Amino acid sequence: MNLLASIEERLAPHGILLRGAVSFDEGEGPPVGDGFARIVVLLGNVGGSVWQPFSAWRKSQPDGGGVHPLDNWSRAVIQPIADAFSAAAYYPSDTPWWPFQQWAVKAEGLQASPLGLLIHPEYGLWHGYRGALGFAEPLRVSAAHVRDFPCEGCLEKPCLNSCPVDAVDPASFDVKACRSYLSSAAGQSGCMIKGCLARNACPVGEAYRYPTEQIVFHMRALDI
Numbered sequence: 001m002n003l004l005a006s007i008e009e010r011l012a013p014h015g016i017l018l019r020g021a022v023s024f025d026e027g028e029g030p031p032v033g034d035g036f037a038r039i040v041v042l043l044g045n046v047g048g049s050v051w052q053p054f055s056a057w058r059k060s061q062p063d064g065g066g067v068h069p070l071d072n073w074s075r076a077v078i079q080p081i082a083d084a085f086s087a088a089a090y091y092p093s094d095t096p097w098w099p100f101q102q103w104a105v106k107a108e109g110l111q112a113s114p115l116g117l118l119i120h121p122e123y124g125l126w127h128g129y130r131g132a133l134g135f136a137e138p139l140r141v142s143a144a145h146v147r148d149f150p151c152e153g154c155l156e157k158p159c160l161n162s163c164p165v166d167a168v169d170p171a172s173f174d175v176k177a178c179r180s181y182l183s184s185a186a187g188q189s190g191c192m193i194k195g196c197l198a199r200n201a202c203p204v205g206e207a208y209r210y211p212t213e214q215i216v217f218h219m220r221a222l223d224i
């Protein structure tokens with residue numbers, strides 16, 4: 001079995017999928033040991049794929065998984081795999097931030113929706129990244145680039161007309177307006193329990209929509 005297939009097999013019970021790979025020239029990638037990665041393999045969730053395994057882990061933890069349980073779970077799952085394969089592990093919550101979205105654009109050919117979230121032709125906006133593995137040696141990885149960009153043919157763009165405070169705009173995301181709405185009574189009974197109305201308005205990937213508990217979890221994690 002090749003390296004990536006072995007990694008895929010170890011990640012599968014946790015609902016984490018391989019989400020493409022980015023190759024780097026010598027010295028251009030993120031650090032691995034004393035050198036730099038020649039390839040970074042992205043690991044992510046598709047729809048609610050991680051929710052059950054993550055929830056089960058959380059219940060098994062005396063502290064419920066800590067203050068940032070999804071980040072802690074991601075490390076608990078991914079770090080042993082990185083160690084077993086002599087890879088470096090990178091996480092979306094690491095600071096300074098690794099450029100996960102830039103990597104994803106290169107890895108799978110995804111493009112940004114007007115919300116800033118990358119859209120996948122099948123999963124829509126219902127996918128994310130849990131980590132990445134960096135290898136010092138180049139690996140041969142078959143490219144799985146998506147060609148369709150759903151936003152191109154979406155003329156009405158309902159995502160842009162659904163935010164109650166017009167926080168979303170293709171040029172920028174008004175984090176302040178969003179946060180202040182979320183902390184209001186209307187926000188608490190709206191987006192905080194229903195999820196971001198702009199993200200919900202997108203018709204692509206309906207079948208991959210996160211389960212309600214996961215949506216509420218992510219909204220609370222925004223740390224309003």
Ligand code: B12
Pocket residue numbers: 091092093094097098099100101102103105111112115116117118119125127128129130173175196218219222
């Ligand atoms: C800071 C941050 C936030 C902040 C501010 C976001 C903002 N738009 O300003 C807050 C807390 C508000 C936030 C909110 C959310 N976020 Co956020 N966030 C991040 C984080 C940690 C860092 C982003 C960053 O600045 N990176 C630094 C730069 C150097 O990296 P970058 O890859 O170059 O990213 C920038 C560019 O790629 C650019 N970009 C976007 N698309 C494209 C396309 C092209 C072609 C190019 C060149 C650039 C580009 O946007 C990024 C800057 O915001 C990333 C994780 C990560 N490490 O990347 C998640 C991340 C971007 N967030 C994510 C998500 C899902 C959300 C939420 C939906 C959370 C929720 N409630 O469920 C909301 C939605 C907000 C929105 N409409 O954008 C996902 C996006 C997944 C995807 N499908 O694209 C990420 C990747 C985390 C993850 N684990 O998967 N987020």
Ligand code: SF4
Pocket residue numbers: 113114115119150151152154157158159160201202203204
């Ligand atoms: S509603 Fe249309 S424009 Fe907005 S993210 Fe979905 S496909 Fe793209």
Ligand code: SF4
Pocket residue numbers: 162163164165166167168177178179181182191195196197198199
């Ligand atoms: S969470 Fe609500 S307020 Fe924030 S961008 Fe989405 S729709 Fe707008």
